[in-house]
Amino acid sequence: MQRIVIISTYPPQECGLATFSKDLKQGMSADKDIIVDVIAVSKSGIEKFDPSVRFVIDKERLDSYIQASHIINAEYDYCIVQHEYGIFGGADGVFINQLINHLTIPLLTIFHTILLSPSLRQKEIMEALLIKSQAVVALSPKGSELLNELFPMVDPKKINVIPHGVPQFDYKQGLSKYRLGLQDYFVMMTFGLIGRSKGLEYAIRSLEGLDLPNFKYLIVGKTHPNVLAHEGESYRFELKSLVEQLQLQDKVVFVDEFLTDEQLKEYLTACDIYLSPYQHEQQISSGTLSFAVGAGAAVISTPYWHAADLLKDDRGILTPFNDIKKMGQHIKLLYKSRRLLAWHRFKARSYGEQTTWKMVAKSYIALLSTLTTPIRSLVHYKDYHSFDLKQEA
Numbered sequence: 001m002q003r004i005v006i007i008s009t010y011p012p013q014e015c016g017l018a019t020f021s022k023d024l025k026q027g028m029s030a031d032k033d034i035i036v037d038v039i040a041v042s043k044s045g046i047e048k049f050d051p052s053v054r055f056v057i058d059k060e061r062l063d064s065y066i067q068a069s070h071i072i073n074a075e076y077d078y079c080i081v082q083h084e085y086g087i088f089g090g091a092d093g094v095f096i097n098q099l100i101n102h103l104t105i106p107l108l109t110i111f112h113t114i115l116l117s118p119s120l121r122q123k124e125i126m127e128a129l130l131i132k133s134q135a136v137v138a139l140s141p142k143g144s145e146l147l148n149e150l151f152p153m154v155d156p157k158k159i160n161v162i163p164h165g166v167p168q169f170d171y172k173q174g175l176s177k178y179r180l181g182l183q184d185y186f187v188m189m190t191f192g193l194i195g196r197s198k199g200l201e202y203a204i205r206s207l208e209g210l211d212l213p214n215f216k217y218l219i220v221g222k223t224h225p226n227v228l229a230h231e232g233e234s235y236r237f238e239l240k241s242l243v244e245q246l247q248l249q250d251k252v253v254f255v256d257e258f259l260t261d262e263q264l265k266e267y268l269t270a271c272d273i274y275l276s277p278y279q280h281e282q283q284i285s286s287g288t289l290s291f292a293v294g295a296g297a298a299v300i301s302t303p304y305w306h307a308a309d310l311l312k313d314d315r316g317i318l319t320p321f322n323d324i325k326k327m328g329q330h331i332k333l334l335y336k337s338r339r340l341l342a343w344h345r346f347k348a349r350s351y352g353e354q355t356t357w358k359m360v361a362k363s364y365i366a367l368l369s370t371l372t373t374p375i376r377s378l379v380h381y382k383d384y385h386s387f388d389l390k391q392e393a
Helices: 016-029 062-075 095-101 120-132 141-150 173-179 200-205 225-231 234-245 261-270 287-294 305-310 324-336 338-352 357-368
Strands: 002-008 034-042 053-058 078-083 107-111 135-138 159-161 186-191 215-220 252-255 273-276 298-301 316-318
Touching: 002 016, 002 062, 016 034, 016 078, 016 287, 016 357, 034 062, 053 062, 062 095, 078 095, 078 120, 078 357, 095 120, 107 120, 107 357, 120 141, 135 141, 135 357, 141 159, 141 305, 173 261, 186 261, 186 287, 200 215, 200 234, 200 324, 225 234, 234 252, 261 287, 273 287, 273 324, 287 298, 287 305, 287 338, 298 324, 298 338, 305 316, 316 338, 324 338
Parallel strands: 002 034, 002 078, 034 053, 078 107, 107 135, 135 159, 186 215, 186 273, 215 252, 273 298, 298 316
Antiparallel strands: none
16 A cells, blocks of 8 residues: 655645645545545644644644654655745745755655746755656646756656646537526636736627627636735735726626635536636646646637637637737627637547546656656656556546
8 A cells, every 4th residue: 555645735725735735645646555645834823724734734834844754754655845935934945945855755746836037045945856856747748948048957747747637528519508507698607716927808809899799707716815815805806807897897797705625626627718818928737728638728829828729629719818818809809709619618528538537646646656666757757748648548
């Protein structure tokens, strides 16, 4: 029986990394020869975690990280660190390095953010993780490319590409639309924690003047907790004011909820178009975009790094940054051409069926199984076209 521990945020915390860790844990736990626990990082210390959370790290207490390392060494065979700037304590999250420096078991690090021009301290933190880890995972080919460019001293065999996992969808769009009361509408959707980096004002402005009968654009998600702490709901209020200014109240609907897994699957299955209007190119991973492709939605996205990788081979349409007119034209094109809409939905679904959490989890298990001696990666992929999860199903 192998014991694996994941270090990350974790539900009931409301963030993409917490959801990723939960889904990965569930996928890996399907193997009866594996036990997967979690060590959760907490800022508030008041969350009610489920029993699979073995220990809670107090984010800003360095001794808490050291204590966690002792537990890991004593009880587990492998450790997985989910790395994202902001979830660990210390400047730029440097406290995680104290934990990994005390580990005596194999370490795998998953990088959720890879910056093109990290600060000196950010680069030092990543370099320490790369050196200590027997293997690392980037969630896209662009991420792997950046790691190789930024850290040429690191053995490239350590760097693996495993795509973001997605739920198993049933693709019953008509039924999902009916359940949500949207059976009479063409549905476009954006979901995720809301903040200014999401570019939602561009999405709303792109609808101005478009003749789209029976059309609904759903903006689904709560305001990001960090945004809420610093500026409250000001961004959401600005978006709602913009909707009124452009007289789009009959088209734009805000769903102010953090969806459960089942609710999210229902909404994504119901949507015709998924719109991802991020205005920052250096977005290396997007769980929301991965889920939308997995659901078989026709995706329109700005060409940030993850979208440029994921939407190859007609899995979606890339629309230029800062070009509201072009975004609107792409929306209208898919609205008018049901044949083109169906083609992009088919291509997205075909890819998404290969990246369910069940399949992705098997790739992580296969990679972990190589981490007992100096690493020779079994799961190193040059691009998504060479990534065949079906071989492991």
